Amino acid sequence: MELTNRESWALIHGMVLGALFLLAFGGGLAGLWSLREKFLTTEGLSERTPRLLIGTAAMAIVSWFAVIVGTWIVYPWYRATPPEGTTDFTDFPRSLLLASPTTADWHNFAMEWKEHVAWFAPFLATAVAFAVAYYGVQLARRGDIRRAVLVFFVLAFVAAGIAGLFGALITKAAPVA
Amino acid sequence: MSLQPVEGTKPNGPVAAAFIGAAVGCFVLGLIISLNEARIISSTFLDFAKNYGIGSGVGPLSGKVILSTIAFLGSWGVLGYLWRGREVNFARAFAVALILLAAGFALTFPPVFELFAAE
Numbered sequence: 001m002e003l004t005n006r007e008s009w010a011l012i013h014g015m016v017l018g019a020l021f022l023l024a025f026g027g028g029l030a031g032l033w034s035l036r037e038k039f040l041t042t043e044g045l046s047e048r049t050p051r052l053l054i055g056t057a058a059m060a061i062v063s064w065f066a067v068i069v070g071t072w073i074v075y076p077w078y079r080a081t082p083p084e085g086t087t088d089f090t091d092f093p094r095s096l097l098l099a100s101p102t103t104a105d106w107h108n109f110a111m112e113w114k115e116h117v118a119w120f121a122p123f124l125a126t127a128v129a130f131a132v133a134y135y136g137v138q139l140a141r142r143g144d145i146r147r148a149v150l151v152f153f154v155l156a157f158v159a160a161g162i163a164g165l166f167g168a169l170i171t172k173a174a175p176v177a
Numbered sequence: 178m179s180l181q182p183v184e185g186t187k188p189n190g191p192v193a194a195a196f197i198g199a200a201v202g203c204f205v206l207g208l209i210i211s212l213n214e215a216r217i218i219s220s221t222f223l224d225f226a227k228n229y230g231i232g233s234g235v236g237p238l239s240g241k242v243i244l245s246t247i248a249f250l251g252s253w254g255v256l257g258y259l260w261r262g263r264e265v266n267f268a269r270a271f272a273v274a275l276i277l278l279a280a281g282f283a284l285t286f287p288p289v290f291e292l293f294a295a296e
Contacts, residue, residue, distance in 0.1 A: 071242060072226075076234030109287050116210055116285040119242050120203050120278075123249050127199035131192045138186040145192055148271045152196065155278065 009073050010176045017066040018164050021121075024059035025157045028128075031055060032150050037140045045137045056132045056153070060125040063160060067118050070167075075115065077176045093174035106173045110166040118163035124156035180264040190260030193270035195253050200277035202249025207284025209241045216295035 003011065031052035034040070040048065082092040089096035097107040131149045132139060139146050182188045212218040223240030226232040231239055283289050 067242070071238060072232045072235055075238065076232070076236075079236060080234060112287045113285060115238055116206060116241070117282070119206055119245065120282070120285075123199040123202040123246075124278075126249075127192075127195040127253075130195045134192055135187065141183055141186050142189070144267050144271075145189060148196060148267070151271075151275075152199070 004177060006074075006077050006176050009069065010171065013066060013069045013074050014164065014167055014171070017062050017069065018160075020062045021059060021066065021160055024055050024062060025153070028052065028055035028059055028153060029150075029157075032132075032146065032153060035140050035146060036143075040140065045140055049132075049137045049139075053129075053132050053136070056125070056129040059153075059156070060122060060129040063122040063125045063156065066160070067122055070118065070163075071115070074176055078111070091177070093170075093176055096174045097170075103173055106170050110170055114163045114166040114170070117159050120159035121156045121163070124152045124159065128153045128156065180266065182264045188260075188262055188264040189267050190263040190265050191257050193265050193267055194256035194260050196274045197256055197270055197277070198249050198251075198253025200274035200281070201252040202245050203281035204277040204284075205248035205281070206241060206245035207281035207290070209244055211284050211290045211293045213237060213241070214290045214295070215293040 031048060035045070035048065035052065037045075078093045080092055080094075082089060082095050086092070086095075089099055094107055094111070097103045097111075128149050131145060135142060135145065139149070209218060209223070213220060213223060220237040222228075223237035223244075224235075225243050226235035226239040228240075231243070
């Protein structure tokens with residue numbers, strides 16, 4: 001039972017960073033939702049805000065790591081061009097998928113969307129983390145900003161979710177191994 | 178009439194700048210994908226990995242994401258400078274951000290950007 005170097009990086013990209021992202025999202029969403037003056041005492045706000053900042057900052061940092069590892073480490077293995085005359089495409093996932101009309105859309109649709117939309121997550125998550133860092137406890141008084149932060153936070157998760165779901169399905173059809 | 182921050186809170190300009198900056202980054206990514214599909218921006222130009230030695234084998238995706246990241250940070254920086262210490266109409270700024278985001282999202286969707294594909 002062992003993992004190749006490529007499998008290890010694919011695992012870090014999809015499972016390790018993906019799990020951390022999910023964890024940060026769950027905590028951040030709950031924190032943002034309930035960050036209202038009418039729900040919390042002054043002490044409660046002061047106690048909760050640093051945790052919210054850690055959660056949103058962690059989500060931003062993790063999403064940057066995930067897209068950078070995915071784009072610069074895992075993706076080149078996925079898109080590598082096989083040498084001329086190659087008939088076994090096992091080590092060339094993109095070529096393997098494109099070799100059959102029944103699997104070509106895993107590349108033409110799923111991968112084409114995933115590799116781009118994933119980059120929305122760090123942009124949006126960074127804006128969210130900045131808003132939380134900038135306002136701190138004052139965010140509870142700024143309902144307009146808090147609602148916008150929630151929308152961007154959820155959209156960052158949706159973008160990462162699309163990328164993660166297609167990543168898992170593509171890996172099932174043609175693993176980077 | 179200038180807007181005033183909610184009592185006891187900071188002006189919202191820097192946060193509005195961050196939100197629009199993020200949406201600009203998303204929109205620019207979608208735009209570059211579509212312009213690349215239409216062959217207005219070539220894949221050779223976008224291959225920053227090969228052209229500038231930023232990674233190996235990443236291909237045109239390297240240029241697309243580097244340029245969109247520059248657009249994100251650059252627009253955030255410029256707007257953040259212009260709106261520092263200012264209270265802006267946040268509802269309008271957020272609406273602009275959502276429109277840019279929706280357009281960017283649509284332009285990354287393969288059935289949409291393939292409409293621009295060069296023959």
